[in-house]
Amino acid sequence: MQKFGRWAYPGLLSMLVISLNISLASGAESTDGEKELTIGLAEQSQCIDPQQDNYGYAAIEGRGLVDSLTDQNYENPSKITPWLAQSWEINTDATRYTFHIRKDVTFSDGSKLDARVIKANFDKISTIPGAAGASYFKGVKAITAIDDYTLQIDFNQPNVPFLAATSTGELGIVAPATLAKSPEERCHTGVIGSGPFVLDSVKLNEKTELVKRKGYNWPSSQRKHSGEAYLDRVIYRIIPESTVRTGALRSHQVNIIESTGYEDAEPLVKEGFPLEKIESLGTSxxxxxxxxxxxxxxxxxxxxxxxxxxxxxxxxxxxxxxxxxxxxxxxxxxxxxxxxxxxxxxxxxxxxxxxxxxxxxxxxxxxxxxxxxxxxxxxxxxxxxxxxxxxxxxxxxxxxxxxxxxxxxxxxxxxxxxxxxxxxxxxxxxxxxxxxxxxxxxxxxxxxxxxxxxxxxxxxxxxxxxxxxxxxxxxxxxxxxxxxxxxxxxxxxxxxxTQELWSNDGTVRDLEWGGPGAGSTSQILYDVTLAKAAR
Structure with missing residues (x-):
């Protein structure tokens, strides 16, 4: 699918969300003491399933819901490190990949991750028409759970780039309960993953809320801490108008905005709102x-x-x-x-x-x-x-x-x-x-x-x-x-x-970026903490 930033189908966008009924004390802490991060997005993807979406959900809202076998470093994309797979072997001609899976991972519904569940995920992805991750399995010969925690993937021909593909949100792993649903149901109801956040609620074209996954303790080796995420809640608000997103940032009603308006970028920097320029990986x-x-x-x-x-x-x-x-x-x-x-x-x-x-x-x-x-x-x-x-x-x-x-x-x-x-x-x-x-x-x-x-x-x-x-x-x-x-x-x-522009209100600490997905560079919120907003 074509992507520029995060295009959703225009018919799905509501231009009336600009009412901005956003309650966020100091842009960091809610009235009941929860640590909340609010992000203003320009638009929302039509499918809230990271494995299927081609328009950026797997890299932004969905990245915190699912973990992947490996992780890719943004600054050095050739660096692939362990995540759900604690180690792996690749044969000399790259036709066989053997992954050794962690034994301590569960999904948010309590079900356990093992090699058979990952096999079922990859088998399913290959059958979903239009799924963003399906192309990575072209030429697959067999996917085999050798035992409970060993997964083997054989290709008909050498497939050197497959390791990088296993780091994407499009190959993020979902629970058996999600696999039992139809692709259409998953698009509309979301997924159960093993990630540091859980989908709490979605109001299409207005708001998505994630909450911290209790007991999470299997982050990628690239993350800065272990255990649960620091944030209690992440709120994504859909604010189509660039100037309204900027206004919400200036008033600390949101902590971060995507697609900062070109005319607003430098003035915001001068006012003390940091700007990140995130270069894309892939084709120009x-x-x-x-x-x-x-x-x-x-x-x-x-x-x-x-x-x-x-x-x-x-x-x-x-x-x-x-x-x-x-x-x-x-x-x-x-x-x-x-x-x-x-x-x-x-x-x-x-x-x-x-x-x-x-x-x-x-x-x-x-x-x-x-x-x-x-x-x-x-x-x-x-x-x-x-x-x-x-x-x-x-x-x-x-x-x-x-x-x-x-x-x-x-x-x-x-x-x-x-x-x-x-x-x-x-x-x-x-x-x-x-x-x-x-x-x-x-x-x-x-x-x-x-x-x-x-x-x-x-x-x-x-x-x-x-x-x-x-x-x-x-x-x-x-x-x-x-x-x-x-x-x-x-x-x-x-x-x-493409160079994605993200501005924040100065309260956000340790926001990180990962490898690319089908529509955007991955935004990693796991290590994020929030300081008090300057008034």
Whole structure:
């Protein structure tokens, strides 16, 4: 699914939640002495099941509900550490993973975690249509509970990146009682997990409340303390309007806000409200090209389109400089990132030359024509103001070299249907994963094939090979090769990298960030404590 920040279906958003009936004494402690953290979110995911959701729930609200086999470090994503699995072995060709499970873990309903429950989770994920974590099990041969606390996963082919996948919220483990429910029930009623927090209540598009899990004592080895979470309650309030979120933060009605407004970010910092800029891991925000049809089947036209984009100007005009101009197919924090800045320079003269060579001549209105047809292409995207804003900048830039770029905002099922059917010329897309295998998942013809390439293409070979290569240096050569081909052939047009803006009221201590999920960087609240708000 496409993600920019945390897009939920617009029909689910209520613009009336701005009444802000928020009661939070000093932004830290409720009247009965509970330690409460309140977070203002821009929107809410449609499915409150971390395993299924593609729009960020597993990384934000749902991350505290479920634990994963492993944990991934945000600052050093190549660092994978124990969590529910206290240790593991991987065979020499990465076709077999053996996890040794902790023996002291229970779910919040009292049921016990063991290898059979994890097997049941992974078996179930693979059968749920559209589940965010299902793609990680492509090519699985067998999932076996060797004994109560030993899980073995065998793949038909080497699968080096699977270990990183086990750290995601999308592969967070839920209780047998949750597995017994239908996917639809889980989306609407939530899940029972083994995490440090428990889902207390949900009022769709208004508020979600989590409470501390009593007796929790099996955190990831990356956390700073053991035992129960310090917070008693976490309240997520849905506040769609950026200015209203800012007002709630200034008045200490909320402790943290996501998607800080660009115009508010620096003033808030000057007022003493800390700002965190959380860079995404995975792909840059790319305009993916359907190479199988129309004008963009011509490589020179694709290359010209990319050279006509001034990425810094896009970031400055559409995002007030708070995004990062793309410097490669992957974001710069992603393992395996290749700096491709030289191929992404703004060069309208080169774009003009390529279009001339391809036989496109400028008409009286500035739009190029060939054989009587205009140089007209369409970009499909999930309908949201922030997407519209940056694409309007791109639209004006490429017009200067003769492209007539049409914008095609889509909502709900129409968006997903167009993507799955390949019904697009260009498509705005990004995907989060802290491993270069994100390239294979999105672009291989054996996976999602977002470029709509033929099977005899030039990237499937190295993508398959990197998944099977255990030597880091050899694997880096293969993923570098793929990234170079993607830009040389202009299969995709990277524009910018996402940088999530989170402001807090100065009371929040030890907020941490984890590895990426399907829609956002994981927000870790387990170690958080709250100080008194300055008045």
């Amino acid at each position: 925000v790319n305009l993916l090209i359907n190479t199988s049809r129309g004008i963009l089947a011509d490589e020179k036209v694709r290359q010209a389109f990319s050279k006509a984009i001034n990425r810094k100007e896009v970031v400055d005009l559409a995002f007030s400089g708070f995004k990062i101009p793309a410097t490669g197919v992957l974001t710069r924090k992603t393992p395996g990132y290749l700096d491709q800045s030289a191929q992404l320079v703004f060069d309208p003269a080169a774009a003009d030359k390529l279009l001339d060579e391809a036989g496109w001549t400028k008409g009286p209105d500035g739009i190029r024509v060939k054989d009587g047809k205009p140089l007209r292409i369409t970009v499909s995207f999930y309908a949201a103001p922030i997407n519209q804003a940056f694409l309007e900048v791109v639209q004006q830039q490429v017009r200067d070299v003769g492209f007539d770029l049409r914008l095609r905002p889509l909502t709900g099922g129409a968006y997903d249907e167009a993507l799955l059917a390949g019904d697009y010329d260009l498509h705005r897309w990004e995907w989060s994963l802290g491993d270069p295998d994100v390239l294979r998942q999105l672009y291989s013809t054996k996976a999602l094939n977002r470029f709509r390439l033929h099977p005899d293409n030039d990237i499937d070979g190295p993508l398959d090979a990197q998944r099977a290569t255990t030597d880091p240096a050899a694997r880096k050569k293969l993923t570098d090769q793929v990234q170079k081909i993607i830009l040389d052939r202009a299969y995709a047009v990277p524009v910018f990298s």
